[in-house]
Amino acid sequence: MSKIHVTTTVNGDPVEFLADPRETLLDCLRDHLGLTGSKEGCGTGDCGACSVTLDDRLVCSCLVLGVEAEGRRVDTIEGMADADGLHPLQRKFIEHAALQCGFCTPGLLVAAKALLVQNPDPTEEEVRYGLAGNLCRCTGYDKIVRAVMDAAAEMRQEAA
Amino acid sequence: MRYHTPSSFEDAARLAAQAQGLTRFLAGGTDVLVQMRAGMVQPDDLIDLKKIPGVGDITRTDEGGWRIGVAVPGAALSAHDALRAEWPGVVEGMDLVGSVQIQGRATLTGNLCNGSPAADSVPGLVAAGATVEITGPEGTRTAPVAEIPAGPGKTSLQAGEVISAILLPPRGAHGGDAYLRFIPRTEMDIAVVGCAVNLRLSGDTVAEAQVALGAVAPVIRLVPEAAEAIIGTTLDEAALQALDAAARAACSPIDDKRGTVAFRTEVAGVLARRAALIAYGRAKGDTA
Amino acid sequence: MAKDEFKEFRLVGTRPDRPDGLDKVTGRARYGADISAPGMLWGAVVRSPHAHARIVSIDTSRAEALEGVKAVVTRADFPTGLTGEDWDLQENTMAGERALYDGHAVAAVAATSKLRAEEAARLIDVTYEVLPHVIDVDDAIKPDAPVIREGAADATVPEGMPPNVVRYMEFGHGNVEAGFAEADLVREGHYKTEATHQGYIEPHACLGQLGGDGKGEMWVCTQGQWFIRKMCAGVLGLDAAQLRVTPSEIGGGFGGKTTIFMEPLSLALSRKAGGKPVKIVMTRSEVLRATGPTASASMDVRIGMKKDGTLTAARAEFRMQGGAFPGSPVDMALYCAFAPYKLDHVAHVGYDVLANRPKCAAYRAPGSPMGAFAVESLIDEMCRELGLDPMEVRLKNAVREGDRASYGPKFASIGLVETLEATRAHPNLAEPLGPNQGRGVASGYWFNHNGETSVSLAISEDGTAQVSIGTPDIGGSRASIALMTAETLGIPYEDVRVNVVETGALGVNEPTHGSRATFASGKAAVLAAGQAITEMCRRAAAEWGIEPEAVEWVDGAAQPAGPNAGKFPPMSIAEIAGKMGETGGPISGHHESVPEGVGASFGCHVVDVEVDPETGRVTILRYLVVQDAGRAIHPAYVEGQYQGGAAQGIGWALNEAYIYDDKGRLQNPVFLDYRVPVASDLPMIDTVIVEVPNPGHPYGVRGVGETGITPPLPAIANAIQDATGARLRALPMNPPAVLAALKAARGA
């Protein structure tokens, strides 16, 4: 089966790869581009460990074909921290011990960032429903929810 | 597998008609990719509809209803204030499909064409009297949404036919709709039972009603007996009990990993009552 | 160290950032599937679609003919003649004459890409003769049940037992009949729990390489790299020392990653493909069908109670299936079942039963949750019947240090009473409850474990320290071990780096299991640090020209003591380390042992629920975990263990279950239908860390990882009865089950 040449933008950088049309965006990120920060926990869109944004819309990269990324903009966990340092969510996850094994963490951070773009001042319930697509088996979510709300508060203060 | 990105529905239909092996259309992809991944489906041709102009648009029709493109993701549907104000039940049905991530991809059309009796967005469309525009080798036709499902995993679409838009009728005055589903968790599950109610009031009295049930029969369908139970009433307790009974009587569910016959039947009545009350409130002007 | 000798610590008990935090929030941390190697092949596994079938033939020719396929293996590629656990592991990782469960591996293939390997796997033609199967534990001991394996019973099974009973046990003390005669109320109940899965989010993944010379390497996500080495070597007939196993970061384990599944397949494929490395990454469906879920249980419990709540006697008979191999945790379930209660008369009977399901693996306090579900439910029912406060009854009968445990020996230091008292004092118990709301209480117990442990510590030239440990860090143990090491050495937390190392770098370590990492690796690190301190004091003494015994270690520096006190200025660790090349060479410390002094951990949970009377939906309104940690080294990660254990227990109680169809095929091998709790299912989980220090650990540590999964099962059942009057005696308590129970209770 012939592969398709895909040109896309990942974390602001132009990239190209050859994709079998059956390969998911997650496969392409991990196996062709070496961006292994996005994880596969289920392959069926049920766990959120592969969360990325595609043209700023939060998606499971396991439910996007690699060839669909042509001409689009993909942002992954690897692009979350910038040269100035960690994103407030990343700092707060460490500070609040919001990770144990850390496997769900990249997807949760990407999803939480997208959530706070949509809703900078979420209630606890809004955080919980907003992150319901990201399974965490270690923490019981308590510290994750606290970290997201604390990061949101800090980000609001910075924006003010 | 060949991957196609046609630029018109006519091209898409032609590709599908000419294809020799297994063909799948790609709208949001949240079902097709899962089936491919599980090895359940290995398409020879995958036809991506997202490059067709207009598939991401929600537009007002000349009649005052809505035309919803086949690639409009749930997130865009929920973000459309005017549509949500008129058809909250339709929008909340789609909004209940999966997580935020799924909402970034999943579409009404895909949910419909997947043919699941438990599809959350379909009862709302059926109760609303929505239709679909179908493009095929013979041209374009329309059909009621209710006629598309043909049993689990099946649709009534012919080979080479592709849905090119979903059409909602004008809302009109004093109308309201609602969709409720039951799932074991609070998110991320497939409906064990789903119920949509669409009604129109004349004063305090229900003048018109449609009730659609999901996950309690091989296909999602209207239950005219349930609608009749509330038409002409003010949705008093007796009417609600009659609705509950009619909804239960319409159930022919199965026992499976998601629920039992007894549970589905019982809860169908409960949801019908609860959804009717919400739709009634909305018809009276509640915005919740 | 006795309890009253504990003082305020400089670092122990603080909450610094974890050392691996930055890697894990940036996506840099490398998990099982994140490593690739030059020339790497991808593996895929062919699995039985039948619960029980004779493998008539396997035709690999179509797969082998596919371009890019480099190796195909079946059981014929494995050595023969294995016995005992080695044979069980080999049979489980690759079926022999029969497939024993849905998902059982029957062949594997390696090819140049993942898609090609999957395609080749579909081209392997296996002919099966389907055999009768059995799934349910009670069905498996019926006279007409299909026999999974003749002769599998061990010496403990008396003659005449059903053939699927492979282990049998009885134990207890006192005279239970006499004890029941003393009771005012004797009740019994029958309880069932369904199998659940650990549900770690990271599927199993490995990259294995094995040459024709028998030398191999493996990168793998595991709780225990030496277990992987020993088991793979056993299954493949290799010399253990020739296999070097490096643990990746691990995306959750909870006991499920203490054994092997596809790891030996990657090695066998690699050997057959001329030594090319082979990567195998399981899909979620493979994880659920073919790794090691927990056992399912059928349990009968009988308890005698006096009107004042005093327990007079108890008897438990548990039957558990742990799949098609011996090893269900029925023994542990019985040991833990009555552990919170002082009982003069107690009897236990247990059956380990085979069924056509995957071989169970450990899951967080293996067995304890099932036993607690039965016992804590029945005690709650009896409290209700006698009008007694379940907290008071638990306190009245609570075991204390020196009491005989229900399972025999006397308890060493334990903190059950302190835990119950802290629970009773918590404000959650005073929260008012509304209609359809109820409150449930339950206790839980886990022994905790020591295990083979080897730790090495080396002082760097600048006075910082590196610690090599053999227990993979699942939940923050690098942080706790760094805290204890830094506390002991008297240096900043940031000056210690803790590395989880490969099998070539240390002596044998048991996995991170049994809540042992912070206890055992932590204790070993402290003792290794002590050794390094002794050496540093010796070097300082030599510089000063005094006896080593006249030097003490204070705040990260050697200083003269006794008659020499004040004669020389303190010599800091950096000064000593900076000159170590001239004073005798590298300074390090080691500790190898099975550490003594394991401290058991009791917990008590309180849950408030609301039940929708029309749909049976149970909503968790409030949740409280109180547990004895001994001492919390890094309290945030102790709380994390409590909260995570509670969340898993809540999932087990309400919605998680293995669901089989009538052909014995697993119906829910995806997260869509294997319903672990999502964020919106849970409230904040309140925690209280009780600290009754363990005298067997230098900083008082008890393991904290496991106990927390045990109480939620009965606590929620108790709360549902409190809310509705309906008693559920089987798990899961999902909406259909709750609604049916509500209707039955209402007499509908």
Place this chain on the structure above:
Amino acid sequence: MVAVTLWSSLTRFTDGAREVEVQADTVGGVLDGLVADYPGLKPILDSGVSVVVDGEVAPNRHAPVPEGAEVYLMQRLKGG
């Protein structure tokens, strides 16, 4: 002599005795003594047991067993 309490399904191998006496001052000595006196116990002891001495799981075969100690044999303990 130390008294060793067995789990009672092992009494088939000890002529019905729940508690047996062996001459030993270490955990290894207890296990070896048991096998010497009751050979039927060998496969069970070989497959792994935990020996609890005065309420503590003994760390190894050389751990001392004081005169008069309370010794319990339990199924091998580990965990998740």
